[in-house]
Amino acid sequence: MAVDASTVRRIAHLARIAVADNEIEHLEGELNAILAFVEQLSEVDVVGVEPMTSVIPMTMKKRADVVTDGGDPDAILKNAPATEDHYFLVPKVVE
Amino acid sequence: MTDLTTLTIADARAGLARKDFTAAELADAHLAAIERARVLNAFITETPDRTRAMARAADAHIAQGRAGPLEGIPIAVKDLFCTAGVRTTAGSHILDNFAPTYESTVTANLWRDGAVLLGKTNLDEFAMGSSNETSYFGPVVSPWRRAGSNTDLVPGGSSGGSAAAVAAFLAPGATGTDTGGSIRQPAALSGIVGLKPTYGRCSRWGIVAFASSLDQAGPLARSVRDAALLLRSMAGHDGRDTTSVDRPVPDYEAAIGRSVRGLRIGIPRQYRVDGMAQEIETLWASGVEWLKGAGAEIVEVSLPHTRYALPAYYIVAPAEASSNLARYDGVRYGLRVPAGDITAMYEATRGEGFGKEVRRRVMIGTYVLSAGYYDAYYLRAQKVRTLIKQDFEDCFNAGVHAMLTPATPSAAFGIGEKSSGDPVEMYLNDVFTVTVNMAGLPGISIPAGVDAMGLPLGLQLIGRPFDEETLFALGHVVEQAAGHFKPQTWWAR
Numbered sequence: 371m372a373v374d375a376s377t378v379r380r381i382a383h384l385a386r387i388a389v390a391d392n393e394i395e396h397l398e399g400e401l402n403a404i405l406a407f408v409e410q411l412s413e414v415d416v417v418g419v420e421p422m423t424s425v426i427p428m429t430m431k432k433r434a435d436v437v438t439d440g441g442d443p444d445a446i447l448k449n450a451p452a453t454e455d456h457y458f459l460v461p462k463v464v465e
Numbered sequence: 466m467t468d469l470t471t472l473t474i475a476d477a478r479a480g481l482a483r484k485d486f487t488a489a490e491l492a493d494a495h496l497a498a499i500e501r502a503r504v505l506n507a508f509i510t511e512t513p514d515r516t517r518a519m520a521r522a523a524d525a526h527i528a529q530g531r532a533g534p535l536e537g538i539p540i541a542v543k544d545l546f547c548t549a550g551v552r553t554t555a556g557s558h559i560l561d562n563f564a565p566t567y568e569s570t571v572t573a574n575l576w577r578d579g580a581v582l583l584g585k586t587n588l589d590e591f592a593m594g595s596s597n598e599t600s601y602f603g604p605v606v607s608p609w610r611r612a613g614s615n616t617d618l619v620p621g622g623s624s625g626g627s628a629a630a631v632a633a634f635l636a637p638g639a640t641g642t643d644t645g646g647s648i649r650q651p652a653a654l655s656g657i658v659g660l661k662p663t664y665g666r667c668s669r670w671g672i673v674a675f676a677s678s679l680d681q682a683g684p685l686a687r688s689v690r691d692a693a694l695l696l697r698s699m700a701g702h703d704g705r706d707t708t709s710v711d712r713p714v715p716d717y718e719a720a721i722g723r724s725v726r727g728l729r730i731g732i733p734r735q736y737r738v739d740g741m742a743q744e745i746e747t748l749w750a751s752g753v754e755w756l757k758g759a760g761a762e763i764v765e766v767s768l769p770h771t772r773y774a775l776p777a778y779y780i781v782a783p784a785e786a787s788s789n790l791a792r793y794d795g796v797r798y799g800l801r802v803p804a805g806d807i808t809a810m811y812e813a814t815r816g817e818g819f820g821k822e823v824r825r826r827v828m829i830g831t832y833v834l835s836a837g838y839y840d841a842y843y844l845r846a847q848k849v850r851t852l853i854k855q856d857f858e859d860c861f862n863a864g865v866h867a868m869l870t871p872a873t874p875s876a877a878f879g880i881g882e883k884s885s886g887d888p889v890e891m892y893l894n895d896v897f898t899v900t901v902n903m904a905g906l907p908g909i910s911i912p913a914g915v916d917a918m919g920l921p922l923g924l925q926l927i928g929r930p931f932d933e934e935t936l937f938a939l940g941h942v943v944e945q946a947a948g949h950f951k952p953q954t955w956w957a958r
Contacts, residue, residue, distance in 0.1 A: 371841070373832065385787060385831040386794075386808070387824055388816030397828070400888055404829055407889045408776040408842070414849050421847035424708075425678060425854065425905030426665045426930060431707050445566040449798035458796050461807045 371409070372402045469494035470634040474538050474691040477637060481527060481537045488527065488537025492520035492581055495539045499583065499635045501957040505606045507620075507629040509544045510552050511584040519581040526579060535698050536579030541636035543627050544585035545592055546572045546682070547671040551582070555673040556590040556600040556623075559793045559800045559818030569671025570703045571640060571682045578698040583636050586626030590820045591790065592647055592675045595894040596883065597625025599822040604880050607655060608633035608952040611918035618877040618920070621651030621894075627685050628655040632952060638686040638695050642672060644679045645778055646898025649910035652685055653872035653923025656912045656950035658692045658940065659685045661898075663931045664905035665710035666696075668703030676785035677708075679778075679902040687949070689911065689940040693717035696933065712931065720934035721941050726760030728935065731865040735771035736897060738874065744916045745871045752869050752913060752924045755946035756939065766865055768856040773849050774900040779892060780833050780846035781903075786823075787830025793818060825888060854904040861929050867939055870897050872910040872923035901927055909936045913947040921950045 373381070378398045382389040389397065443456040452459035469491050472480065480486055496513050516539065523537035547553045547565035554560045568576075576582070589599040596619035597605040607620040608629055620629040624641030628651035631639050641648040643661035652659025660683045667682040674680065684695035697718065702711040732753065737746075753763050795801035795814035804813040819827065833842035860868070874896055883891050901908040906927055913924040924943055928936045 371838075377832075378828075381828045381832050381835070383812075384835060385827050386791075386811040386815055387819065387827065388809075388812040389824075397825070400825055401829060401832070403887050403889055404779060404825070407892070408779050408846075411773055411776050411780070411845055411849055414770070414773055414845075414852065416845060416848040416852070419848040419851050421844055422678075422850040422854065423847075425850075425903075426663065426708075426710065428665070428708070428710065431704075431711075433704065448566055449563055451795060451799070451801035460796055461803075461805070461810050463807050 371405060373398060373405065470498045472637060473688050474637045474686060474694050475688070477538055488520040488523035488581065489517065491537060492516050492539050495583055495636060502633055502635055504956050505608060505629050505633060506603050507586055507605055507626040507633065507635060508541070508584045509554055509556070509587050509602045509626070512551055512582055515551065516581055516583055523579050523581055533577065533579030535575060535694065537581060538579070538638070539581045539583045539636060540575055541583045541586050541627055541630045541639040542572055543588055543624050543639065543641050545588060545642055545673045546640060547673070548572055548582065548585065551585065553585065553673070554602070556588045556602060557818065557820070557823065558601045559814070561601065561800070563798055567671060570668035570705065571672065571699045574701060575698050580698065586630055586639060588626055589623035590823050591673065591786070592623040592642055592644055593786070593822050593826055594622045595646065595650055595891055597622040598880060598884060599820055601820060605629045606880070607877055608956060609655065609877060609920055610952070610955065611920060617880045619654070619880055621654035621877065623647040624651050624685060628652055628657060628659070631655070631657050631685050631687060633956065638684060638691055640682060640699065641685050642680055642682050643902065644675050644782060645902050646895040648683045648685060649898045649908055649925060650873055650894060652910040653912070654877040654921065656921030656952070657685055657687050658689055658909065658911055659683065660692050660696060660909040660933065660936070661901060661907060662696060662700060662933055663907045665708050666700050666931065666933070668701070668706040668709045670703055670705040674789040676782040677789060678785060679782060689937055689944050690718060690721045692909070693721060693937045715934055717934060717937055720937040723938040724760065725756065725938050725942055728761045728866045728939070729864050730756050730761045730763050731766035731860050731868040732763060733766050733768045733771065733868055733870060735768050736870045738896065742875060744922065745874065748914045748922050748924060749869070749871050752943060755943055756869065759942045761939070764865065766860045766868065768860070768900070770849065770852045770856050771900055774853050774903050775892060775896055777846040777849040777853070778899045778903060779829070780842050781850065783826040783830035784834050784843050785830070787827045787834065790823070790827055850903050853900060857904045857906060866929065867935055868927040870925045870927065872897060872925040876916045876918065876920035876922055897925060906930060907933045907936055909940050911940045911943045911947070912950045913943055915950065
């Protein structure tokens, strides 16, 4: 399988990464090189093989459903690019 | 007084206990070495004030007779581990002003045991790379050079700054992370020891995530014993990482010098790849002889799905990365590039904040997880991963205790030599290491010789799950036979 220029644009949008028009052709080549490389997996017989979900066998750990942390909005917001009154600021979403 | 930067961790520990020198003196010697070696670009952030404060505290602990196992030992930390109050960049523009308010579990364990932070080392952006050339903060220059040449070489990657710092005697030990070879490959290219523990042995909490089912933290050091000392402090159960394993941490140092007589060592025939350099073949054969000489039994084994590990990795790792890196949205932390509406802001932030390799992998990951392609790519890759793990299990069940392979297909290459059009050329560096991540196993890289140009080469030992001790025992045999390797000092000013 290979991607074309319009697919590259669609993937970039799905990934929320701005890509300039003059980079599309180059990216198309790179992505297709990677896709050509992984194509060899199609020759492996995987009939009846379970997909891996956990590389080391372990049962899902569970903890008590209690609050163990929190109550420190200053720490949470410390690295935020824009804040106001202990809220994260984003561009207007709802008109 | 001897140059304190030449000491191993074990030597430094003994010297501190004998009061031959103080932790403050040890720290100052390394800080001075770091300052003289800035041309290597091994550190993104140096932390001299914190280093000296931690060293003073270590000296107080030693004076009070309550020294921890690593009391006063200076350590370099890959800039992928969150360090409270110290900038943590992941080698990326998108995090270049990020100062965590919390400490990763692995580094917290090191400080608990008395270690001293020297600074945060350079790395490939988000640990995506095999040469340390994708860092937003510029490439790391290896302390190694080809005989008679001034060409700048790569230290390997992604833990390239950690490897260069240890090889250049800027730090006696460092932390790294290994998703496809990012500890073992730079260790091999830099002539030092690097260990990737079994998946789940070290907590991933507080480490900037790349591919969560593959990422493991581990040590880089100049001796097998030092790697064992570091791992003992780094490892351990952590309730904040659901994949962290709750089992006791052994005294890994006790495995150093343990007999390897009677251990069965597998030589996987699929690792004898076409066009393999004669030097690598010779090195591998030497390793076999050394282990045989120590009483180990050598058997040829088969890992039939080996060649599919790298392509499967380049589906699984980008898929997980595309999910993990979705968090960099310009809202909660990191870079924000303002643009019209919120979607435009996300796209502008991520477009400017991510470098080319990260963008490429996030896009591949997005594609293989997208509707209509998930089964063909991602699900198939996870099935192949099951087969890769099964290959190893079959060998271990047949009585093989560990395997011996080359660590890398070649020695270090020049900066810029492999950054041409085809990204796959760079990916092939990890052909011998990536299987270990796919199967969740422990692997150690040991310096074992030099190539015709005088550059270091490494051998890899792969172990059974949670049997790092056997790797340390076998690694010590290789180390004793091969000796130690250090670069000519050309960088100190």
